[in-house]
Amino acid sequence: PTPHKPPAPPRVFEAVGVALSALPVNARFAVALSGGVDSSVLLDAAVRVAGASRCIALHVHHGLSAHADEWLAHCEAFAQERGIEFAAQRVDVSRGQGMSVEAAARDARYRALDAMCAAHGVHALWLAQHADDQAETVLLQLLRGAGLAGLAAMAPEYLPAGTSALRVRPLLHVLRAQLEQYANARDLRYIDDESNADTRYARNALRHEVTPALAVHFPGFRDALARTAAHAASAQRLLDELARIDMNAIARDEGRALSHDLLLALDDERALNLLRYWMRTLGLATASTARLTDALRQLREIGAAGEGHHLRVDHAGQALRSYRDLVYWEAGDSSEPADETAPRARAVSELAWQGESIWRLPQWRGTFVFADVDTDPDAGVSDEGAASSNDTDTIPVSVLRAAVLSARSRSGGERMRIGAAPNAPSRTLKNLFQERAVPAWKRDVPLLYIGDALLFVPLLGVNRAALPELHDAAEPRIRILWREDLLIA
The missing domain is CATH 3.40.50.620 (HUPs)
Structure with missing residues (x-):
């Protein structure tokens, strides 16, 4: 200097x-x-x-x-x-x-x-x-x-x-x-x-027009406000600790959902504290007290009426939903049906299967696994852990080679047959998802087609209508699993 x-x-x-x-x-x-x-x-x-x-x-x-x-x-x-x-x-x-x-x-x-x-x-x-x-x-x-x-x-x-x-x-x-x-x-x-x-911005207006006046009359205002921030941070840590205790008791599906009944068992202040904390853990923008209070009011009303699908709370590109004692946030607007269509369409991917063991689908953030039944460590277990003892849950190799495989988004109205009997009726995916209590955010999965026929749906299994009624018992068979990225070993 x-x-x-x-x-x-x-x-x-x-x-x-x-x-x-x-x-x-x-x-x-x-x-x-x-x-x-x-x-x-x-x-x-x-x-x-x-x-x-x-x-x-x-x-x-x-x-x-x-x-x-x-x-x-x-x-x-x-x-x-x-x-x-x-x-x-x-x-x-x-x-x-x-x-x-x-x-x-x-x-x-x-x-x-x-x-x-x-x-x-x-x-x-x-x-x-x-x-x-x-x-x-x-x-x-x-x-x-x-x-x-x-x-x-x-x-x-x-x-x-x-x-x-x-x-x-x-x-x-x-x-x-x-x-x-x-x-x-x-x-x-x-x-x-x-x-x-530019004093049109609130911070600039404070900086140029308010804090200079404060400095004249309250010279130590910066230190005082810093202490206020420290006290608030200390109190917030206690509220967060309380919210963590509540989350441990109320959270479902690894924190992506809350139990509707247990949430409403809390008083309003404690429930609102949990909702704020939960949204932060999900990376969602903070909602105003008025919006959260309205959400809690609607949750209490639909709890009494038993009509969770009527919940309408939109925030930052997400919609708060209630389904079968689960409260969760779903991408999109609440005016969109929660149980019929996927949140958004994705590009179709195709594969001429020649024995590949995995098919990575980046747009879906997951992978189809084609496991030989004789060597599959998960044989007898579906991708949701349900036991499977019938070989109609598997697919003959000749079927996979018969036409090009394609992974597509749901468009609504798709049907499949999960019953083993040839004359078993087909059901809509919507009905099957509801029957198995699959929440809406888990239904955004790729549908696997063989040619123009729906072959496999994650969380539901093989469409048996797409399999031949007669097959060679000695023919090798494949079990298809869907693994999200975080589940890939």
Whole structure:
């Protein structure tokens, strides 16, 4: 620094040092680099404390600004000047139903950052939010009437479900003014996003018009709001622990559904707490208290009337359903029938079977397994674990070779015969799924056809109408199983 400039504030180095000391020895970390003053300071300080070899700079190109390409080039140059590895990813910001541009961009950004962390073997992702950001977040949540989870604001560190890199905010107790002082002392070049001055955005309005007034009359407001966030986070942890206890008793199908009767046995406050927690475990966007209260009211009403199919609660592209004492979320709108059609059609796949043991179907996130009956370790057991002793549950090899196999989506109205007798009636898949109490979210399975004839349906078995009435008892037979990706060994 020059004699006319104050030195870089030690508070920044101290904060980075604390975050670094929490990492395993030699563990690699990433800094999310937008190019703004906050992330630029964090990256510069991280390199000075930890060295360039342990760090990688990650940038997300949203394409929302006319200057996005310039920002990408700037960030890459900034990292190269410090000898730091750099990676970037372009994303398309598509707004979901009821989602703001800011929320959609944030969602796309974090998905891209998590993907880059996984690709580069990163242990922790450092984010540059600071004390002023935390205070603004608490104020925004207060003004929106948020609950404890909202008031808890930004956690110093957390590991989101389904990700491998811990998200860490080393600067959460550092003021924006201290970061600007650091940038000035180090002559850092950084980007000034023009959207930060647009007070049509709620956060910018707080930053430019509200917090300056608070600072005059309540100089310690940032620390006070940080304490509020910490108290809220502590209370939320207790509520989450209570919800986990309830989940253990009420959850069904590995947490994808809840018992309708046991959920309604809880009082309203406890049931709403469980619903919020359950939605978070499923990765669903948080619903408002009004929406969840309405959902609980409808669940109680249909419980009394015994008409679960009348439930109509839509949220973030999902529909809350109730079926045979199960409550679950299903992709799509509640106006779509839950028990007739698959959530969405997929491309048809074809296979001229020549003895293959597996047929991978990426669009279905699963695999058909063709197991020889003599060597099949699951012989005598269906893919849902039901015992099978009749060889009509298997298929002669000659049938599989007779025509091209195809995997297709349900279109509604398909029928099959599961009775062994030749004159047994055919039934609709809808009726068979209902008879076996298969919930709607499990019915989105590929139907296996041989030529134009339906041959096999996961969870239901072989369509015996597609098999020859007479066959050579000595002919090799195949058992078909459907395995979702998580079940593949």
